[in-house]
Amino acid sequence: MKKTNANILVIDDQEDILFAAKMLLKKHFETIFTLNNPKNVLRLLSENDIDVVLLDMNYRIGFEDGREGLYFLKEIKTLSPKTIVILMTAFGKVETAVEGLKNGAFDYVLKPWENEKLLQTVKLAVEESRKVKKKTDQNTLTDSFFIGQSNLIQKAYALGEKVAKTDANVLILGENGTGKFVMAQYIHQQSNRKNNVFVHVDLGSLNDNIFESELFGYAKGAFTDAKADTAGRFENAQNGTIFLDEIGNVPLHLQSKLLQVIQTKTVTRLGESKPRPLNVRIITATNLNLKEEVAQKNFREDLYYRINTMEITLPSLKERKEDKIPLAQFLLDKMIAKYNRNKIVYSERALEQMEKHAWNGNIREMENRIERAVILCDNNTISAADLDLDLVTIYESKDDLPLSDVEKNTIEKVLVKHGYNISKSAEELGLSRAALYRRMEKYNINPE
Incomplete structure (x- = not known):
C-alpha cells in the first residue's frame, strides 16, 4: 500500500498514546512526528512543514478542563495557519472540543479511538490541508498586509520596515485592535530572521505562578509537575523573534526577571543555575501609556528603556x-x-x-x-x-455631548428629514419601527 505524502504530528503527554498513534499512522502516511510536551511545538513547526496536528487537550495533572489544548490550538494556528489541527479528548469532554472547533480546529476524536475512524479523520484533514495550501498559493491577499493610505499608518509601517533590518528592540503602542500583532509579524517577515520562528506570548494571560516556567523553562523536578526538562518561550524563539504582547500588564515584581533576560541575553531555567545564551529579536506591545506607568512607579524605568530602542505608535481607525x-x-x-x-x-x-x-x-x-x-x-x-x-456609534458628534444626547439629536434630525415618516426614518437609522418608537418614547420625541 502506497503511503500518502504528508507530515503528521501527534502531541500527547502519555507515551503509550504516542506509540499507538505512530504505529497506526506510519502505515498510511510518510512522516510521523511525536511530542510529549506541547511547549516544544513552536520550534518543531518552524523547522518542518506539518500538514496535520493531532493535539491532546490536557497535559497537567489535576487540570482536565481542556484549556491547555485550546491555548496551544491558538498558538499553532497563529504560527502555521495552513496546518490543520485535530483535537483529541476523552469521552465526556466534548463541549470543550466543540469550543475548539469554533476556534479553528478541523475536527475532534474521542480517546480511546477507533482505528478506522481516526484514519478517516486524518485523511480528510490531509485533503483539507492540500486545499488550504492551494487556495493560499492562488490568493495571496489572505496572507498579505493591509497598510492603507493614511499618513499616520504609512509612517508607522515605513518605520517598521526600516527597523526590521536591525535587531533593535521594538515597542509597539496603540489602542486595542489597532493591529499591534500584525505590525510585529510584519517586522519579523521583513527581517533577516523571517525564515525562523515567530513566537507570540500574551503576557496578560500568564498568572504569577506560571510566568517564569512559561517564559524561561524549567528543569525536571523543579516543581511538582515538572516531569521533564522543558524549554521556555524565549528558548523556543531561538534565532527568531519573540513578541511579548501586553507587556504593560506584567506585575512589578516580575519585571526584574524579564529585565535580566533582556539585559544579559541569557535565560536560566527554573531549577538550574547555568544561564543559556539567547539569540532572539524582542518586540513588545501595550495599549497603556508606559511613560505614565513609569511616572506612577507601576513600570520599571530601566525595563522601559531596554524594550524601547525604537517606538512605533499605531493610529486608531x-x-x-x-x-x-x-x-x-x-x-x-x-x-x-x-x-x-x-x-x-x-x-x-x-x-x-x-x-x-x-x-x-x-x-x-x-x-x-x-x-x-x-x-x-x-x-x-x-x-x-x-x-x-449600534446607532450611537454610527453617527459621530463633533461636540463633547453625552452619548444619549447624540442619539436623541440624530433621531430628531432623521425624523425631520423624512417628515416624521417612521418607516423611512427607521430604515436610515438601521432600526426596526418598534425600536425607533421605543427610542422616541425614551427621549420624549413627539411627531409634529
Whole structure:
C-alpha cells in the first residue's frame, strides 16, 4: 500500500498514546512526528512543514478542563495557519472540543479511538490541508498586509520596515485592535530572521505562578509537575523573534526577571543555575501609556528603556478615516476566502454606516462584525442589519455631548428629514419601527 505524502504530528503527554498513534499512522502516511510536551511545538513547526496536528487537550495533572489544548490550538494556528489541527479528548469532554472547533480546529476524536475512524479523520484533514495550501498559493491577499493610505499608518509601517533590518528592540503602542500583532509579524517577515520562528506570548494571560516556567523553562523536578526538562518561550524563539504582547500588564515584581533576560541575553531555567545564551529579536506591545506607568512607579524605568530602542505608535481607525472602506473590503475578501463563499458585496447603506461608525474596537471590531455578516447574510449582499452597527456609534458628534444626547439629536434630525415618516426614518437609522418608537418614547420625541 502506497503511503500518502504528508507530515503528521501527534502531541500527547502519555507515551503509550504516542506509540499507538505512530504505529497506526506510519502505515498510511510518510512522516510521523511525536511530542510529549506541547511547549516544544513552536520550534518543531518552524523547522518542518506539518500538514496535520493531532493535539491532546490536557497535559497537567489535576487540570482536565481542556484549556491547555485550546491555548496551544491558538498558538499553532497563529504560527502555521495552513496546518490543520485535530483535537483529541476523552469521552465526556466534548463541549470543550466543540469550543475548539469554533476556534479553528478541523475536527475532534474521542480517546480511546477507533482505528478506522481516526484514519478517516486524518485523511480528510490531509485533503483539507492540500486545499488550504492551494487556495493560499492562488490568493495571496489572505496572507498579505493591509497598510492603507493614511499618513499616520504609512509612517508607522515605513518605520517598521526600516527597523526590521536591525535587531533593535521594538515597542509597539496603540489602542486595542489597532493591529499591534500584525505590525510585529510584519517586522519579523521583513527581517533577516523571517525564515525562523515567530513566537507570540500574551503576557496578560500568564498568572504569577506560571510566568517564569512559561517564559524561561524549567528543569525536571523543579516543581511538582515538572516531569521533564522543558524549554521556555524565549528558548523556543531561538534565532527568531519573540513578541511579548501586553507587556504593560506584567506585575512589578516580575519585571526584574524579564529585565535580566533582556539585559544579559541569557535565560536560566527554573531549577538550574547555568544561564543559556539567547539569540532572539524582542518586540513588545501595550495599549497603556508606559511613560505614565513609569511616572506612577507601576513600570520599571530601566525595563522601559531596554524594550524601547525604537517606538512605533499605531493610529486608531478614527485617525485614519480614509482607510475604513478599503480595509473593510480587504477583510471581506479575507472572510470570503476563509469560508469559501462566492462573491459578496456591501450594500450602499452598509458602506455609509461603516464610514460613520466610530469603531472604538478598531480593526478587531471591524473584522469581527464582517466575519459575522459573512456568516449571516443570506444572499450575496451584506446589509447594514447584517453588520449590526449600534446607532450611537454610527453617527459621530463633533461636540463633547453625552452619548444619549447624540442619539436623541440624530433621531430628531432623521425624523425631520423624512417628515416624521417612521418607516423611512427607521430604515436610515438601521432600526426596526418598534425600536425607533421605543427610542422616541425614551427621549420624549413627539411627531409634529
